Amino acid sequence: MSSRELHFYADMVKIRRFEQMAIDLYKEGLIGGSYHSYVGQEAVAVGVCAALTAEDTITTTYRGRGQHLAKGASAFRLFAELLGRIDGYCKGKGGPMHICDMETGILGANGIVAGGIPIAVGAALTCRMSGSKNVAAAFFGDGAVNQGVFSESMNLAALWELPVIFVCENNLYAEMTPLEKYVKNTKLVERAAAFGIPGEVVDGNDVEAVYQATQSAVKRARNGGGPAFFEMMTYRLQGHMLGDPETYRTKEEVAKWHAGDPILRWKKQLIARKAASGERLDEMEQTIAGELASAAERARASQEPDPSTILEDVL
Protein backbone atom coordinates (compact mmCIF):
# COMPACT_ATOMS: atom_id res chain seq x y z
CA MET A 1 0.00 0.00 0.00
CA SER A 2 1.51 3.26 -1.11
CA SER A 3 1.35 6.09 1.34
CA ARG A 4 1.05 8.42 -1.64
CA GLU A 5 -2.29 6.87 -2.56
CA LEU A 6 -3.62 7.53 0.91
CA HIS A 7 -2.21 11.03 0.96
CA PHE A 8 -4.08 11.78 -2.22
CA TYR A 9 -7.24 10.71 -0.49
CA ALA A 10 -6.56 12.56 2.73
CA ASP A 11 -5.66 15.76 0.89
CA MET A 12 -8.75 15.68 -1.30
CA VAL A 13 -10.99 14.98 1.67
CA LYS A 14 -9.36 17.81 3.58
CA ILE A 15 -9.99 20.28 0.78
CA ARG A 16 -13.60 19.13 0.36
CA ARG A 17 -14.27 19.37 4.07
CA PHE A 18 -12.52 22.73 4.34
CA GLU A 19 -14.63 24.16 1.54
CA GLN A 20 -17.85 22.78 3.03
CA MET A 21 -16.99 24.40 6.33
CA ALA A 22 -16.14 27.65 4.55
CA ILE A 23 -19.57 27.55 2.91
CA ASP A 24 -21.13 27.27 6.36
CA LEU A 25 -19.04 30.18 7.60
CA TYR A 26 -20.17 32.19 4.59
CA LYS A 27 -23.81 31.37 5.33
CA GLU A 28 -23.20 32.47 8.89
CA GLY A 29 -22.17 35.83 7.48
CA LEU A 30 -18.59 35.52 8.68
CA ILE A 31 -16.91 35.65 5.25
CA GLY A 32 -17.06 38.86 3.26
CA GLY A 33 -17.55 39.41 -0.45
CA SER A 34 -18.00 36.42 -2.72
CA TYR A 35 -16.84 32.88 -2.12
CA HIS A 36 -15.78 30.71 -5.03
CA SER A 37 -15.80 27.11 -3.93
CA TYR A 38 -13.29 24.52 -5.15
CA VAL A 39 -15.64 21.60 -4.46
CA GLY A 40 -15.35 19.05 -7.27
CA GLN A 41 -11.91 20.01 -8.57
CA GLU A 42 -9.84 18.63 -5.69
CA ALA A 43 -8.00 16.02 -7.74
CA VAL A 44 -6.30 18.69 -9.82
CA ALA A 45 -4.81 20.59 -6.88
CA VAL A 46 -3.78 17.42 -5.09
CA GLY A 47 -2.36 15.62 -8.10
CA VAL A 48 -0.34 18.59 -9.29
CA CYS A 49 0.97 19.67 -5.88
CA ALA A 50 2.00 16.09 -5.08
CA ALA A 51 4.46 16.39 -7.95
CA LEU A 52 5.94 19.59 -6.50
CA THR A 53 8.38 20.11 -3.64
CA ALA A 54 8.25 22.75 -0.92
CA GLU A 55 10.73 24.85 -2.90
CA ASP A 56 8.56 24.91 -6.00
CA THR A 57 6.18 27.84 -6.31
CA ILE A 58 2.62 28.23 -7.52
CA THR A 59 0.17 30.95 -8.41
CA THR A 60 -3.52 30.26 -8.32
CA THR A 61 -6.97 31.78 -8.56
CA TYR A 62 -9.81 33.03 -6.39
CA ARG A 63 -10.85 29.38 -6.16
CA GLY A 64 -7.47 28.66 -4.61
CA ARG A 65 -7.89 27.05 -1.18
CA GLY A 66 -7.54 23.65 -2.83
CA GLN A 67 -4.07 24.46 -4.06
CA HIS A 68 -3.18 26.18 -0.82
CA LEU A 69 -4.00 23.12 1.27
CA ALA A 70 -2.41 20.76 -1.23
CA LYS A 71 0.77 22.84 -1.17
CA GLY A 72 0.94 22.58 2.59
CA ALA A 73 -0.73 25.73 3.91
CA SER A 74 -2.24 25.63 7.39
CA ALA A 75 -6.02 25.20 7.59
CA PHE A 76 -6.07 27.35 10.70
CA ARG A 77 -4.38 30.29 9.00
CA LEU A 78 -6.58 29.86 5.92
CA PHE A 79 -9.75 29.88 8.02
CA ALA A 80 -8.43 32.88 9.94
CA GLU A 81 -7.88 34.74 6.67
CA LEU A 82 -11.39 33.91 5.45
CA LEU A 83 -12.64 35.39 8.70
CA GLY A 84 -10.40 38.44 8.25
CA ARG A 85 -8.46 37.83 11.46
CA ILE A 86 -4.88 38.65 12.41
CA ASP A 87 -3.74 35.03 12.32
CA GLY A 88 -4.76 34.82 8.68
CA TYR A 89 -2.02 34.52 6.08
CA CYS A 90 -2.58 38.13 5.09
CA LYS A 91 -3.42 39.41 8.57
CA GLY A 92 -7.00 39.80 7.44
CA LYS A 93 -6.18 42.20 4.62
CA GLY A 94 -6.26 39.79 1.70
CA GLY A 95 -9.30 37.60 2.11
CA PRO A 96 -10.17 34.44 0.16
CA MET A 97 -9.14 35.83 -3.25
CA HIS A 98 -5.65 36.98 -2.27
CA ILE A 99 -4.13 34.38 0.01
CA CYS A 100 -0.39 34.18 -0.25
CA ASP A 101 2.07 32.07 1.74
CA MET A 102 5.70 32.62 0.89
CA GLU A 103 6.81 29.78 3.18
CA THR A 104 5.02 27.12 1.18
CA GLY A 105 5.72 28.84 -2.13
CA ILE A 106 2.23 30.17 -2.76
CA LEU A 107 2.79 33.45 -4.61
CA GLY A 108 -0.82 34.37 -4.31
CA ALA A 109 -4.33 33.49 -5.25
CA ASN A 110 -5.71 36.10 -7.60
CA GLY A 111 -8.91 38.04 -8.11
CA ILE A 112 -8.12 38.74 -11.74
CA VAL A 113 -8.66 35.96 -14.28
CA ALA A 114 -5.21 35.01 -15.65
CA GLY A 115 -3.54 37.59 -13.39
CA GLY A 116 -1.26 35.05 -11.71
CA ILE A 117 -0.03 33.35 -14.87
CA PRO A 118 2.84 35.72 -15.73
CA ILE A 119 3.81 35.87 -12.07
CA ALA A 120 4.45 32.11 -12.18
CA VAL A 121 6.47 32.66 -15.34
CA GLY A 122 8.56 35.17 -13.37
CA ALA A 123 9.03 32.70 -10.55
CA ALA A 124 10.20 30.18 -13.14
CA LEU A 125 12.57 32.82 -14.49
CA THR A 126 14.05 33.02 -11.00
CA CYS A 127 14.55 29.23 -11.02
CA ARG A 128 16.31 29.55 -14.34
CA MET A 129 18.50 32.52 -13.44
CA SER A 130 19.36 31.08 -10.03
CA GLY A 131 20.40 27.80 -11.60
CA SER A 132 18.07 25.84 -9.32
CA LYS A 133 16.08 22.77 -10.32
CA ASN A 134 12.86 24.24 -8.97
CA VAL A 135 9.76 24.81 -11.04
CA ALA A 136 6.68 27.02 -10.89
CA ALA A 137 3.10 26.04 -11.60
CA ALA A 138 0.35 28.39 -12.72
CA PHE A 139 -3.20 27.26 -11.96
CA PHE A 140 -6.00 28.94 -13.89
CA GLY A 141 -9.42 28.17 -15.26
CA ASP A 142 -10.59 27.60 -18.81
CA GLY A 143 -11.86 31.18 -18.96
CA ALA A 144 -8.32 32.47 -18.52
CA VAL A 145 -7.12 31.24 -21.91
CA ASN A 146 -8.94 34.11 -23.57
CA GLN A 147 -7.01 36.74 -21.68
CA GLY A 148 -4.16 38.18 -23.68
CA VAL A 149 -1.71 37.70 -20.87
CA PHE A 150 -2.23 33.92 -21.05
CA SER A 151 -0.94 33.85 -24.62
CA GLU A 152 1.82 36.31 -23.82
CA SER A 153 2.94 34.20 -20.88
CA MET A 154 2.87 30.93 -22.82
CA ASN A 155 5.04 32.46 -25.51
CA LEU A 156 7.48 33.98 -23.04
CA ALA A 157 7.85 30.71 -21.13
CA ALA A 158 8.36 28.75 -24.35
CA LEU A 159 10.81 31.26 -25.79
CA TRP A 160 12.94 31.29 -22.65
CA GLU A 161 12.42 27.56 -21.98
CA LEU A 162 11.30 28.27 -18.44
CA PRO A 163 10.38 25.54 -15.95
CA VAL A 164 6.71 26.42 -15.62
CA ILE A 165 3.73 24.08 -15.62
CA PHE A 166 0.57 25.67 -17.00
CA VAL A 167 -2.39 23.96 -15.33
CA CYS A 168 -5.66 24.83 -17.02
CA GLU A 169 -8.53 23.50 -14.91
CA ASN A 170 -11.21 23.16 -17.52
CA ASN A 171 -14.43 23.05 -15.51
CA LEU A 172 -16.41 23.82 -18.68
CA TYR A 173 -17.61 27.25 -17.63
CA ALA A 174 -16.01 30.68 -17.71
CA GLU A 175 -17.90 32.07 -14.74
CA MET A 176 -21.48 31.54 -16.01
CA THR A 177 -20.75 31.01 -19.70
CA PRO A 178 -20.31 27.50 -21.14
CA LEU A 179 -17.16 26.66 -23.07
CA GLU A 180 -18.87 26.29 -26.44
CA LYS A 181 -20.34 29.78 -26.13
CA TYR A 182 -17.02 31.53 -25.75
CA VAL A 183 -14.54 29.64 -27.95
CA LYS A 184 -14.80 28.32 -31.48
CA ASN A 185 -12.21 25.65 -30.83
CA THR A 186 -13.15 23.99 -27.55
CA LYS A 187 -10.00 21.87 -27.53
CA LEU A 188 -8.03 24.24 -25.36
CA VAL A 189 -5.01 21.96 -25.39
CA GLU A 190 -4.48 22.86 -29.02
CA ARG A 191 -3.40 26.31 -27.92
CA ALA A 192 -0.20 24.80 -26.50
CA ALA A 193 1.11 23.57 -29.84
CA ALA A 194 0.86 27.08 -31.25
CA PHE A 195 3.48 28.19 -28.74
CA GLY A 196 5.71 25.17 -29.11
CA ILE A 197 4.72 23.84 -25.70
CA PRO A 198 3.86 20.17 -25.14
CA GLY A 199 0.20 19.94 -24.22
CA GLU A 200 -1.88 17.12 -22.84
CA VAL A 201 -5.51 16.57 -21.93
CA VAL A 202 -5.83 14.84 -18.57
CA ASP A 203 -8.83 13.49 -16.71
CA GLY A 204 -8.73 16.09 -13.97
CA ASN A 205 -11.00 14.05 -11.74
CA ASP A 206 -8.51 11.19 -11.66
CA VAL A 207 -5.98 12.21 -9.06
CA GLU A 208 -3.48 9.59 -10.08
CA ALA A 209 -3.63 10.58 -13.73
CA VAL A 210 -3.12 14.21 -12.78
CA TYR A 211 -0.16 13.28 -10.63
CA GLN A 212 1.48 11.05 -13.23
CA ALA A 213 1.12 13.62 -16.02
CA THR A 214 2.41 16.46 -13.86
CA GLN A 215 5.24 14.39 -12.46
CA SER A 216 6.66 13.68 -15.88
CA ALA A 217 6.34 17.32 -17.00
CA VAL A 218 7.96 18.53 -13.78
CA LYS A 219 10.84 16.12 -14.26
CA ARG A 220 11.37 17.40 -17.78
CA ALA A 221 11.16 21.03 -16.64
CA ARG A 222 13.68 20.45 -13.84
CA ASN A 223 16.11 19.15 -16.42
CA GLY A 224 15.85 22.17 -18.67
CA GLY A 225 13.09 20.82 -20.90
CA GLY A 226 10.94 23.93 -20.62
CA PRO A 227 7.26 24.45 -19.95
CA ALA A 228 4.25 22.15 -20.23
CA PHE A 229 0.54 22.79 -20.61
CA PHE A 230 -2.22 20.62 -19.19
CA GLU A 231 -5.91 20.81 -19.88
CA MET A 232 -7.29 19.14 -16.77
CA MET A 233 -10.90 18.15 -17.43
CA THR A 234 -12.91 18.70 -14.29
CA TYR A 235 -16.11 20.25 -13.01
CA ARG A 236 -17.09 22.51 -10.16
CA LEU A 237 -19.91 20.95 -8.23
CA GLN A 238 -20.93 24.31 -6.75
CA GLY A 239 -21.90 27.46 -8.62
CA HIS A 240 -19.33 29.99 -9.78
CA MET A 241 -19.73 31.68 -6.44
CA LEU A 242 -22.00 30.93 -3.51
CA GLY A 243 -25.50 32.10 -4.29
CA ASP A 244 -25.09 31.50 -8.03
CA PRO A 245 -28.52 30.28 -9.25
CA GLU A 246 -26.75 28.13 -11.88
CA THR A 247 -29.30 28.87 -14.57
CA TYR A 248 -26.72 28.07 -17.23
CA ARG A 249 -26.54 24.30 -16.57
CA THR A 250 -29.00 21.47 -16.03
CA LYS A 251 -29.51 19.45 -12.88
CA GLU A 252 -28.90 16.32 -14.97
CA GLU A 253 -25.49 17.57 -15.99
CA VAL A 254 -24.55 18.38 -12.40
CA ALA A 255 -25.82 14.98 -11.25
CA LYS A 256 -23.69 13.24 -13.88
CA TRP A 257 -20.60 14.97 -12.57
CA HIS A 258 -21.55 14.20 -8.98
CA ALA A 259 -21.43 10.56 -9.98
CA GLY A 260 -17.89 11.18 -11.20
CA ASP A 261 -16.86 12.97 -8.02
CA PRO A 262 -13.06 12.65 -7.84
CA ILE A 263 -13.10 11.73 -4.16
CA LEU A 264 -15.67 8.96 -4.60
CA ARG A 265 -13.79 7.68 -7.61
CA TRP A 266 -10.54 7.54 -5.71
CA LYS A 267 -12.18 5.93 -2.69
CA LYS A 268 -13.55 3.14 -4.90
CA GLN A 269 -10.10 2.73 -6.46
CA LEU A 270 -8.40 2.42 -3.08
CA ILE A 271 -10.91 -0.14 -1.91
CA ALA A 272 -10.73 -2.09 -5.18
CA ARG A 273 -6.92 -2.10 -4.99
CA LYS A 274 -7.16 -3.15 -1.36
CA ALA A 275 -5.06 -0.12 -0.52
CA ALA A 276 -7.43 0.63 2.34
CA SER A 277 -10.73 -0.60 3.67
CA GLY A 278 -13.84 1.53 3.54
CA GLU A 279 -13.77 1.68 7.32
CA ARG A 280 -10.21 2.91 7.32
CA LEU A 281 -11.07 5.66 4.85
CA ASP A 282 -14.12 6.65 6.86
CA GLU A 283 -11.91 6.89 9.92
CA MET A 284 -9.51 9.13 8.02
CA GLU A 285 -12.40 11.36 7.07
CA GLN A 286 -13.47 11.61 10.70
CA THR A 287 -9.96 12.47 11.82
CA ILE A 288 -9.64 15.17 9.16
CA ALA A 289 -13.04 16.60 10.02
CA GLY A 290 -12.01 16.78 13.67
CA GLU A 291 -8.74 18.52 12.86
CA LEU A 292 -10.47 21.04 10.63
CA ALA A 293 -13.14 21.69 13.23
CA SER A 294 -10.51 22.56 15.78
CA ALA A 295 -8.64 24.72 13.21
CA ALA A 296 -11.86 26.61 12.51
CA GLU A 297 -12.55 27.05 16.21
CA ARG A 298 -9.08 28.48 16.75
CA ALA A 299 -9.61 30.79 13.78
CA ARG A 300 -12.90 32.02 15.22
CA ALA A 301 -11.02 32.88 18.41
CA SER A 302 -8.37 34.85 16.51
CA GLN A 303 -8.47 38.61 17.01
CA GLU A 304 -9.76 41.18 14.59
CA PRO A 305 -6.90 43.30 13.22
CA ASP A 306 -6.18 46.54 15.02
CA PRO A 307 -7.29 49.62 13.04
CA SER A 308 -3.73 50.92 13.38
CA THR A 309 -2.66 48.26 10.86
CA ILE A 310 -4.68 49.85 8.05
CA LEU A 311 -1.75 51.95 6.93
CA GLU A 312 0.85 49.18 7.28
CA ASP A 313 2.45 47.30 4.39
CA VAL A 314 1.40 49.67 1.61
CA LEU A 315 4.95 50.34 0.39
Next chain:
Amino acid sequence: MNEAAMRELTIAQALNEALREEMLRNEKVFLMGEDIGDYGGIYKVTKGLLAEFGAERVRDTPISEAAFVGAGIGAAMTGWVPVVEIMWIDFTTVAMDQIINQAAKMKYMSGGQSGVPMVIRTQGGGGRGNAAQHSQSLETLFAHIPGLRVVVPSNAADAKGLLKSAIRGSSPTIFIENKMLYTKKGPVPDGEHLVPLGKGAVKRVGSDVTLISLSRMVDLAMEAAVELEKEGIFAEVIDLRSLNPLDEEIILNSVRKTHRAVVVHEATRLFGWGGEVCALIQEKAFDDLDAPVLRAATDDVPIPYNRMLEQQTLPQVEDIVQAVRSQLR
Protein backbone atom coordinates in the same frame (compact mmCIF):
# COMPACT_ATOMS: atom_id res chain seq x y z
CA MET B 1 29.19 70.05 -4.31
CA ASN B 2 32.71 69.95 -5.58
CA GLU B 3 32.68 71.15 -9.19
CA ALA B 4 35.91 69.33 -9.96
CA ALA B 5 34.21 66.00 -9.20
CA MET B 6 31.49 66.49 -11.81
CA ARG B 7 31.16 65.26 -15.37
CA GLU B 8 28.79 66.40 -18.10
CA LEU B 9 26.53 63.54 -19.09
CA THR B 10 23.34 63.26 -21.04
CA ILE B 11 20.37 61.89 -19.16
CA ALA B 12 20.58 58.72 -21.25
CA GLN B 13 24.23 58.29 -20.22
CA ALA B 14 23.42 58.99 -16.59
CA LEU B 15 20.67 56.38 -16.58
CA ASN B 16 23.01 53.91 -18.26
CA GLU B 17 25.57 54.48 -15.51
CA ALA B 18 22.95 53.96 -12.86
CA LEU B 19 21.88 50.63 -14.36
CA ARG B 20 25.45 49.47 -14.84
CA GLU B 21 26.50 50.40 -11.31
CA GLU B 22 23.52 48.72 -9.73
CA MET B 23 24.02 45.59 -11.83
CA LEU B 24 27.64 45.47 -10.69
CA ARG B 25 26.64 46.10 -7.09
CA ASN B 26 23.89 43.49 -6.93
CA GLU B 27 23.98 40.42 -9.15
CA LYS B 28 20.24 39.96 -8.70
CA VAL B 29 19.49 43.15 -10.64
CA PHE B 30 18.45 42.29 -14.19
CA LEU B 31 16.79 44.05 -17.10
CA MET B 32 13.83 43.13 -19.28
CA GLY B 33 12.23 45.03 -22.11
CA GLU B 34 11.71 45.41 -25.82
CA ASP B 35 14.86 46.00 -27.88
CA ILE B 36 17.00 46.74 -24.85
CA GLY B 37 19.73 44.21 -25.64
CA ASP B 38 21.38 44.24 -29.06
CA TYR B 39 19.63 47.46 -29.96
CA GLY B 40 20.43 49.15 -26.65
CA GLY B 41 16.96 50.61 -26.18
CA ILE B 42 15.27 53.10 -28.48
CA TYR B 43 16.89 55.94 -26.56
CA LYS B 44 20.11 53.97 -25.96
CA VAL B 45 19.72 53.89 -22.20
CA THR B 46 20.75 50.21 -22.05
CA LYS B 47 23.54 50.53 -24.61
CA GLY B 48 26.46 48.19 -23.95
CA LEU B 49 24.83 46.39 -21.05
CA LEU B 50 24.10 43.19 -22.99
CA ALA B 51 27.77 42.89 -23.92
CA GLU B 52 28.85 43.48 -20.35
CA PHE B 53 26.28 41.43 -18.44
CA GLY B 54 25.05 38.83 -20.91
CA ALA B 55 21.65 37.74 -22.14
CA GLU B 56 20.54 36.23 -18.82
CA ARG B 57 20.57 39.63 -17.16
CA VAL B 58 19.71 41.82 -20.14
CA ARG B 59 16.62 40.20 -21.59
CA ASP B 60 15.05 41.27 -24.83
CA THR B 61 11.36 40.48 -24.61
CA PRO B 62 8.56 39.92 -27.07
CA ILE B 63 6.07 42.80 -27.39
CA SER B 64 4.14 41.49 -24.39
CA GLU B 65 4.14 44.18 -21.73
CA ALA B 66 1.62 42.42 -19.49
CA ALA B 67 3.63 39.19 -19.49
CA PHE B 68 7.03 40.69 -18.86
CA VAL B 69 5.77 43.07 -16.18
CA GLY B 70 4.06 40.07 -14.57
CA ALA B 71 7.24 38.04 -14.93
CA GLY B 72 9.05 40.89 -13.22
CA ILE B 73 6.62 40.63 -10.31
CA GLY B 74 7.19 36.88 -10.00
CA ALA B 75 10.95 37.30 -10.16
CA ALA B 76 10.84 40.12 -7.61
CA MET B 77 8.75 38.03 -5.22
CA THR B 78 11.31 35.26 -5.41
CA GLY B 79 14.41 37.29 -4.76
CA TRP B 80 15.47 39.09 -7.94
CA VAL B 81 15.41 42.79 -8.70
CA PRO B 82 13.95 43.42 -12.13
CA VAL B 83 14.29 46.71 -13.94
CA VAL B 84 11.66 46.51 -16.63
CA GLU B 85 11.63 48.93 -19.54
CA ILE B 86 8.30 49.81 -21.12
CA MET B 87 9.32 51.56 -24.29
CA TRP B 88 6.66 54.26 -24.19
CA ILE B 89 4.50 55.15 -21.20
CA ASP B 90 1.48 54.85 -23.47
CA PHE B 91 2.19 51.10 -23.59
CA THR B 92 1.85 50.73 -19.84
CA THR B 93 -1.90 50.70 -20.46
CA VAL B 94 -1.73 47.14 -21.83
CA ALA B 95 0.02 46.02 -18.63
CA MET B 96 -2.21 47.88 -16.19
CA ASP B 97 -3.61 44.76 -14.52
CA GLN B 98 -0.11 43.63 -13.65
CA ILE B 99 0.93 47.10 -12.49
CA ILE B 100 -2.18 48.19 -10.61
CA ASN B 101 -3.88 44.99 -9.47
CA GLN B 102 -0.79 42.87 -8.92
CA ALA B 103 2.45 44.80 -8.29
CA ALA B 104 0.94 47.71 -6.39
CA LYS B 105 -1.19 45.58 -4.09
CA MET B 106 0.95 42.51 -3.48
CA LYS B 107 2.58 43.69 -0.30
CA TYR B 108 -0.67 44.83 1.25
CA MET B 109 -2.75 41.89 0.07
CA SER B 110 -0.18 39.46 1.40
CA GLY B 111 -0.16 41.06 4.81
CA GLY B 112 3.40 42.26 4.26
CA GLN B 113 4.77 38.82 3.36
CA SER B 114 6.04 39.80 -0.02
CA GLY B 115 6.91 43.14 -1.54
CA VAL B 116 7.67 43.66 -5.20
CA PRO B 117 11.07 45.35 -5.46
CA MET B 118 10.77 46.17 -9.14
CA VAL B 119 11.41 49.29 -11.18
CA ILE B 120 9.45 49.98 -14.33
CA ARG B 121 11.37 52.46 -16.46
CA THR B 122 9.41 54.19 -19.15
CA GLN B 123 9.31 57.51 -20.98
CA GLY B 124 6.56 59.97 -21.69
CA GLY B 125 5.81 63.49 -22.80
CA GLY B 126 5.11 65.31 -26.02
CA GLY B 127 7.08 67.66 -28.18
CA ARG B 128 8.34 65.49 -30.99
CA GLY B 129 5.27 64.95 -33.12
CA ASN B 130 4.62 61.44 -31.86
CA ALA B 131 0.90 62.16 -31.59
CA ALA B 132 -1.78 60.84 -29.29
CA GLN B 133 -0.58 57.32 -28.45
CA HIS B 134 3.11 58.12 -27.95
CA SER B 135 3.14 61.48 -26.18
CA GLN B 136 1.19 61.19 -22.98
CA SER B 137 2.14 62.27 -19.48
CA LEU B 138 0.45 59.60 -17.40
CA GLU B 139 2.23 60.02 -14.08
CA THR B 140 -1.01 60.87 -12.31
CA LEU B 141 -2.52 57.47 -13.16
CA PHE B 142 0.21 55.77 -11.16
CA ALA B 143 0.44 58.37 -8.41
CA HIS B 144 -3.23 57.70 -7.70
CA ILE B 145 -2.60 54.04 -6.88
CA PRO B 146 -1.58 53.20 -3.31
CA GLY B 147 1.43 50.90 -3.34
CA LEU B 148 3.33 52.45 -6.23
CA ARG B 149 6.21 54.88 -6.05
CA VAL B 150 6.33 57.41 -8.88
CA VAL B 151 9.59 59.10 -9.81
CA VAL B 152 9.92 61.68 -12.59
CA PRO B 153 13.43 63.16 -12.98
CA SER B 154 14.30 66.36 -14.85
CA ASN B 155 18.09 66.26 -15.15
CA ALA B 156 21.05 63.92 -15.49
CA ALA B 157 22.26 63.91 -11.88
CA ASP B 158 18.79 63.27 -10.52
CA ALA B 159 18.08 60.66 -13.17
CA LYS B 160 21.11 58.70 -12.05
CA GLY B 161 20.68 59.17 -8.33
CA LEU B 162 16.95 58.53 -8.29
CA LEU B 163 17.19 55.43 -10.48
CA LYS B 164 19.84 53.94 -8.20
CA SER B 165 17.67 54.64 -5.15
CA ALA B 166 14.62 53.17 -6.88
CA ILE B 167 16.51 49.96 -7.70
CA ARG B 168 17.58 49.64 -4.07
CA GLY B 169 14.05 50.27 -2.82
CA SER B 170 11.58 47.63 -1.77
CA SER B 171 8.49 48.93 -3.58
CA PRO B 172 7.32 48.80 -7.17
CA THR B 173 8.45 52.07 -8.69
CA ILE B 174 7.29 53.71 -11.90
CA PHE B 175 10.30 55.65 -13.15
CA ILE B 176 9.19 58.07 -15.84
CA GLU B 177 11.78 59.57 -18.14
CA ASN B 178 11.07 62.22 -20.77
CA LYS B 179 11.77 61.59 -24.43
CA MET B 180 12.81 65.21 -25.06
CA LEU B 181 15.38 65.16 -22.28
CA TYR B 182 17.51 62.08 -23.07
CA THR B 183 20.15 64.12 -24.89
CA LYS B 184 20.07 66.98 -22.37
CA LYS B 185 23.44 67.28 -20.71
CA GLY B 186 24.09 68.15 -17.11
CA PRO B 187 26.69 67.76 -14.39
CA VAL B 188 26.72 64.40 -12.64
CA PRO B 189 28.85 63.83 -9.54
CA ASP B 190 31.61 61.26 -9.86
CA GLY B 191 31.44 58.17 -7.72
CA GLU B 192 28.45 56.90 -5.79
CA HIS B 193 25.54 59.27 -6.27
CA LEU B 194 22.17 58.55 -4.69
CA VAL B 195 19.16 60.85 -4.55
CA PRO B 196 16.49 59.86 -2.02
CA LEU B 197 12.96 59.30 -3.32
CA GLY B 198 10.36 61.71 -2.05
CA LYS B 199 12.60 64.74 -1.72
CA GLY B 200 12.02 67.68 -4.04
CA ALA B 201 14.67 70.23 -4.97
CA VAL B 202 14.59 74.02 -5.01
CA LYS B 203 16.06 74.81 -8.42
CA ARG B 204 15.91 78.56 -8.01
CA VAL B 205 15.23 80.68 -4.97
CA GLY B 206 12.61 83.41 -5.20
CA SER B 207 10.26 85.46 -3.07
CA ASP B 208 7.15 86.30 -5.10
CA VAL B 209 5.72 83.06 -6.46
CA THR B 210 6.44 79.33 -6.34
CA LEU B 211 6.51 77.38 -9.59
CA ILE B 212 5.95 73.69 -8.81
CA SER B 213 6.94 71.27 -11.51
CA LEU B 214 8.80 68.14 -12.57
CA SER B 215 10.41 66.50 -15.60
CA ARG B 216 10.71 68.67 -18.74
CA MET B 217 8.45 71.34 -17.30
CA VAL B 218 11.16 72.26 -14.78
CA ASP B 219 13.17 73.72 -17.65
CA LEU B 220 10.17 75.75 -18.79
CA ALA B 221 9.56 76.97 -15.26
CA MET B 222 13.20 78.05 -15.05
CA GLU B 223 12.87 79.95 -18.32
CA ALA B 224 9.68 81.56 -17.07
CA ALA B 225 11.51 82.63 -13.92
CA VAL B 226 14.14 84.36 -16.05
CA GLU B 227 11.41 86.19 -17.97
CA LEU B 228 9.62 87.18 -14.79
CA GLU B 229 12.79 88.51 -13.23
CA LYS B 230 12.97 91.04 -16.06
CA GLU B 231 9.69 92.37 -14.71
CA GLY B 232 10.98 92.41 -11.14
CA ILE B 233 9.12 89.22 -10.17
CA PHE B 234 11.21 86.64 -8.35
CA ALA B 235 9.96 83.13 -8.82
CA GLU B 236 11.04 80.15 -6.77
CA VAL B 237 11.20 76.96 -8.82
CA ILE B 238 10.62 73.56 -7.24
CA ASP B 239 11.34 70.26 -8.93
CA LEU B 240 9.26 67.67 -7.07
CA ARG B 241 11.26 64.75 -8.60
CA SER B 242 8.80 62.23 -7.09
CA LEU B 243 5.01 62.25 -6.89
CA ASN B 244 4.88 59.35 -4.46
CA PRO B 245 6.20 59.99 -1.93
CA LEU B 246 5.20 63.62 -2.37
CA ASP B 247 7.46 66.17 -0.71
CA GLU B 248 4.73 68.22 0.95
CA GLU B 249 7.16 70.21 3.06
CA ILE B 250 9.10 71.67 0.18
CA ILE B 251 5.85 72.91 -1.35
CA LEU B 252 4.39 74.31 1.85
CA ASN B 253 7.60 75.95 3.04
CA SER B 254 7.97 77.76 -0.25
CA VAL B 255 4.34 78.86 -0.50
CA ARG B 256 4.44 80.19 3.07
CA LYS B 257 7.27 82.40 1.89
CA THR B 258 6.05 83.46 -1.57
CA HIS B 259 2.27 83.43 -0.93
CA ARG B 260 1.57 82.41 -4.52
CA ALA B 261 1.92 79.23 -6.49
CA VAL B 262 1.57 77.98 -10.05
CA VAL B 263 1.70 74.28 -10.77
CA VAL B 264 3.26 73.47 -14.11
CA HIS B 265 2.69 70.02 -15.55
CA GLU B 266 2.62 68.39 -18.93
CA ALA B 267 -0.17 66.05 -17.86
CA THR B 268 -3.59 67.19 -19.00
CA ARG B 269 -5.26 69.57 -16.61
CA LEU B 270 -8.45 67.82 -15.52
CA PHE B 271 -7.70 65.58 -12.52
CA GLY B 272 -3.98 66.03 -13.10
CA TRP B 273 -1.62 66.02 -10.11
CA GLY B 274 -1.70 69.81 -10.12
CA GLY B 275 -5.16 69.57 -8.63
CA GLU B 276 -3.75 67.52 -5.78
CA VAL B 277 -1.04 70.08 -5.12
CA CYS B 278 -3.63 72.87 -5.16
CA ALA B 279 -5.68 70.93 -2.61
CA LEU B 280 -2.64 70.38 -0.43
CA ILE B 281 -1.81 74.09 -0.44
CA GLN B 282 -5.33 75.23 0.40
CA GLU B 283 -5.67 72.58 3.11
CA LYS B 284 -2.40 73.38 4.82
CA ALA B 285 -1.39 76.91 3.80
CA PHE B 286 -4.69 78.65 3.04
CA ASP B 287 -3.97 81.65 5.23
CA ASP B 288 -0.61 82.16 3.57
CA LEU B 289 -2.08 82.61 0.10
CA ASP B 290 -2.39 85.99 -1.57
CA ALA B 291 -3.83 84.64 -4.82
CA PRO B 292 -5.60 81.54 -6.08
CA VAL B 293 -3.20 78.71 -6.96
CA LEU B 294 -3.12 78.34 -10.75
CA ARG B 295 -2.16 75.58 -13.12
CA ALA B 296 -0.29 75.63 -16.41
CA ALA B 297 -1.10 72.26 -17.92
CA THR B 298 -1.78 70.51 -21.19
CA ASP B 299 -5.22 71.07 -22.68
CA ASP B 300 -7.72 68.29 -22.04
CA VAL B 301 -7.31 66.71 -25.45
CA PRO B 302 -5.36 63.79 -26.89
CA ILE B 303 -1.99 65.15 -28.06
CA PRO B 304 -2.41 66.31 -31.68
CA TYR B 305 0.11 65.36 -34.34
CA ASN B 306 0.55 68.68 -36.13
CA ARG B 307 3.58 70.44 -34.63
CA MET B 308 1.90 73.78 -34.29
CA LEU B 309 -1.18 72.27 -32.69
CA GLU B 310 0.93 70.11 -30.41
CA GLN B 311 2.95 73.07 -29.22
CA GLN B 312 -0.17 75.04 -28.51
CA THR B 313 -1.63 72.13 -26.57
CA LEU B 314 1.38 71.68 -24.28
CA PRO B 315 2.26 74.30 -21.63
CA GLN B 316 4.66 76.97 -22.87
CA VAL B 317 6.89 79.43 -21.03
CA GLU B 318 4.49 82.21 -21.89
CA ASP B 319 1.59 80.35 -20.25
CA ILE B 320 3.53 80.20 -16.99
CA VAL B 321 4.52 83.85 -17.20
CA GLN B 322 0.91 84.88 -17.89
CA ALA B 323 -0.37 82.84 -14.95
CA VAL B 324 2.06 84.53 -12.59
CA ARG B 325 1.26 87.99 -13.96
CA SER B 326 -2.43 87.37 -13.36
CA GLN B 327 -1.69 86.52 -9.73
CA LEU B 328 0.18 89.77 -9.21
CA ARG B 329 -2.21 92.00 -11.06
